[in-house]
Amino acid sequence: MAGRRRWTREELVEGVRAGDRRALARAISLVENGDRLAAEVVHDLYPETGRAYAVGITGPPGVGKSSLIAALLPHVRGLGLSVGVVSVDPSSPFSQGALLGDRIRLADHFLDPGVFIRSMGTRGHLGGLAEASLQALLLLDAAGKDVVFVETVGTGQSEVEVIGIADTVLLVLMPGSGDSIQALKAGIMEIPDVIAVNKLDHPAARTMVKEVRSVLALDADREWQPPIVLTEAVRGENVAKLWEEIASHRAFLERDGLLEERRRRNLSQEVFAVASSRAKAHLVRAVEDDAELRRVLEEVEGRRLDPLSAVDEILEKVFRIDADGR
Amino acid sequence: MAGRRRWTREELVEGVRAGDRRALARAISLVENGDRLAAEVVHDLYPETGRAYAVGITGPPGVGKSSLIAALLPHVRGLGLSVGVVSVDPSSPFSQGALLGDRIRLADHFLDPGVFIRSMGTRGHLGGLAEASLQALLLLDAAGKDVVFVETVGTGQSEVEVIGIADTVLLVLMPGSGDSIQALKAGIMEIPDVIAVNKLDHPAARTMVKEVRSVLALDADREWQPPIVLTEAVRGENVAKLWEEIASHRAFLERDGLLEERRRRNLSQEVFAVASSRAKAHLVRAVEDDAELRRVLEEVEGRRLDPLSAVDEILEKVFRIDADGR
Numbered sequence: 212m213a214g215r216r217r218w219t220r221e222e223l224v225e226g227v228r229a230g231d232r233r234a235l236a237r238a239i240s241l242v243e244n245g246d247r248l249a250a251e252v253v254h255d256l257y258p259e260t261g262r263a264y265a266v267g268i269t270g271p272p273g274v275g276k277s278s279l280i281a282a283l284l285p286h287v288r289g290l291g292l293s294v295g296v297v298s299v300d301p302s303s304p305f306s307q308g309a310l311l312g313d314r315i316r317l318a319d320h321f322l323d324p325g326v327f328i329r330s331m332g333t334r335g336h337l338g339g340l341a342e343a344s345l346q347a348l349l350l351l352d353a354a355g356k357d358v359v360f361v362e363t364v365g366t367g368q369s370e371v372e373v374i375g376i377a378d379t380v381l382l383v384l385m386p387g388s389g390d391s392i393q394a395l396k397a398g399i400m401e402i403p404d405v406i407a408v409n410k411l412d413h414p415a416a417r418t419m420v421k422e423v424r425s426v427l428a429l430d431a432d433r434e435w436q437p438p439i440v441l442t443e444a445v446r447g448e449n450v451a452k453l454w455e456e457i458a459s460h461r462a463f464l465e466r467d468g469l470l471e472e473r474r475r476r477n478l479s480q481e482v483f484a485v486a487s488s489r490a491k492a493h494l495v496r497a498v499e500d501d502a503e504l505r506r507v508l509e510e511v512e513g514r515r516l517d518p519l520s521a522v523d524e525i526l527e528k529v530f531r532i533d534a535d536g537r
Numbered sequence: 538m539a540g541r542r543r544w545t546r547e548e549l550v551e552g553v554r555a556g557d558r559r560a561l562a563r564a565i566s567l568v569e570n571g572d573r574l575a576a577e578v579v580h581d582l583y584p585e586t587g588r589a590y591a592v593g594i595t596g597p598p599g600v601g602k603s604s605l606i607a608a609l610l611p612h613v614r615g616l617g618l619s620v621g622v623v624s625v626d627p628s629s630p631f632s633q634g635a636l637l638g639d640r641i642r643l644a645d646h647f648l649d650p651g652v653f654i655r656s657m658g659t660r661g662h663l664g665g666l667a668e669a670s671l672q673a674l675l676l677l678d679a680a681g682k683d684v685v686f687v688e689t690v691g692t693g694q695s696e697v698e699v700i701g702i703a704d705t706v707l708l709v710l711m712p713g714s715g716d717s718i719q720a721l722k723a724g725i726m727e728i729p730d731v732i733a734v735n736k737l738d739h740p741a742a743r744t745m746v747k748e749v750r751s752v753l754a755l756d757a758d759r760e761w762q763p764p765i766v767l768t769e770a771v772r773g774e775n776v777a778k779l780w781e782e783i784a785s786h787r788a789f790l791e792r793d794g795l796l797e798e799r800r801r802r803n804l805s806q807e808v809f810a811v812a813s814s815r816a817k818a819h820l821v822r823a824v825e826d827d828a829e830l831r832r833v834l835e836e837v838e839g840r841r842l843d844p845l846s847a848v849d850e851i852l853e854k855v856f857r858i859d860a861d862g863r
Binding site: 529 | 671672723805812852
């Protein structure tokens with residue numbers, strides 16, 4: 212097994228830089244395990260990154276995000292671009308090894324040296340999904356991939372942190388995605404850059420497009436109006452059109468340096484997201500390891516010490532932050 | 538204006554304890570503003586809490602959570618129980634002042650001394666929604682409310698932290714809540730204790746109930762099988778049935794001391810949630826206030842220092858956590 216080989220930091224850096232699949236696979240496994248060596252490799256390669264275009268693909272489970280990526284692959288490859296795919300969606304077919312209708316089509320891509328597909332589990336990763344997906348993106352970028360797709364699921368905070376590194380965010384919906392429409396309308400989900408309504412043969416698909424359009428019309432002054440594309444991922448329908456819209460968004464960002472500005476903002480947000488995840492993991496462990504802090508929790512459970520005083524005590528002891536958070 | 542009066546810590550504690558509406562309103566405003574006085578009042582009252590039964594009500598925006606609470610109010614009052622309501626859903630009609638079809642019905646309740654309804658904004662609150670909702674719940678508990686409803690929205694992390702303090706979690710769905718069903722099925726949303734499918738007149742309501750039932754059937758070994766109730770909030774249909782199911786869940790928890798165990802777990806999870814929110818806020822502020830840390834971020838943006846080394850530097854400087862998170 213390639214995984215058994217002991218790679219040095221230099222070998223991994225060289226290998227990833229050369230686009231070597233085994234080096235890349237090994238480096239991403241190290242990321243998954245939160246290994247210090249992964250951080251060192253990313254550290255060495257970081258100055259060479261920033262060339263890949265990162266597309267975040269999000270949406271509720273079951274809408275066909277993975278199928279859409281599988282359909283985009285041959286199209287994007289046909290344009291002469293190399294592609295990396297990172298999936299951090301635990302419900303994704305990529306993650307489950309089962310690739311549904313895309314099994315054969317994707318199997319071809321696994322052999323194409325211009326394509327690298329990887330799903331990541333991050334259970335117990337100290338820096339959380341944000342850290343793992345950021346590192347994987349940077350490795351694929353350093354390996355020379357022109358485009359990197361980052362797939363994630365849902366509408367919650369951790370998903371925002373994962374696609375927070377994307378240059379273009381694609382939201383995938385399908386007929387029946389009423390909850391997401393409501394969340395967009397209520398301002399609880401952020402407006403993405405491009406929207407795909409998948410399963411165009413479904414009788415309600417066009418109704419869904421109209422609903423999305425009416426939500427977007429609520430803010431007609433937006434500088435970038437997110438295009439809505441009706442797709443059928445399994446048959447690859449309108450996938451070229453979808454890619455065109457992603458490319459248009461990129462062109463929009465590149466005008467007047469908006470891309471650079473967005474990347475700067477994304478990077479600092481990611482730094483805060485990763486730092487907070489690590490701080491939380493540190494807190495949990497500190498309390499586990501410290502009998503006195505465990506006693507503080509027991510006092511709360513016994514209704515003798517209120518939870519917020521307990522927070523103050525814990526933050527003071529672990530981080531030396533005083534009661535006003537100073 | 539009642540709000541103009543200067544309350545002392547002792548007056549607030551006395552007032553809340555006596556169930557005085559103005560004292561309660563003032564204390565919750567202080568919670569909303571993250572005022573230190575709120576924490577002091579909660580501190581003093583905490584030993585008297587633990588008597589209220591906390592019901593968390595969650596679900597996508599627009600499914601009728603607030604209407605369902607409005608319909609539950611007269612029923613629960615009719616049973617001789619006093620009720621507190623805290624809404625931390627920014628899309629809730631409670632929060633927006635407009636109470637839709639429930640305007641008149643709720644107006645009655647606003648005059649009923651056995652009911653206290655309050656929506657909370659928490660923009661900029663250091664401890665986030667988790668802290669604010671926990672404090673509000675404890676105040677309503679100390680004020681002698683028998684039941685407290687905590688309303689929140691969505692399926693993300695911050696929502697889990699808000700209803701993480703609930704004894705019983707009620708998930709509200711409606712026909713068209715396909716995304717939530719998929720999220721339950723994929724294990725991305727936690728299984729609630731009771732489920733209401735609202736808008737029973739909708740032709741797809743029964744189909745939705747069947748879908749929910751089939752998801753729950755995937756884990757038939759669960760000790761508590763979440764009941765599913767088809768409701769019509771605006772007309773109050775099946776609201777008594779819904780309350781019965783919430784009461785059954787409570788009876789289930791009270792057998793063999795499960796309630797006590799759940800509350801202990803909830804309380805320590807809340808302590809960690811609040812502590813992490815505060816740690817994150819502290820981090821952001823520390824970087825804002827420190828030219829050297831701002832320079833670290835600039836190095837990242839300029840691709841000279843990788844984001845994870847920046848995280849290490851920031852954590853080391855702000856919290857004295859070294860690179861391995863120790």
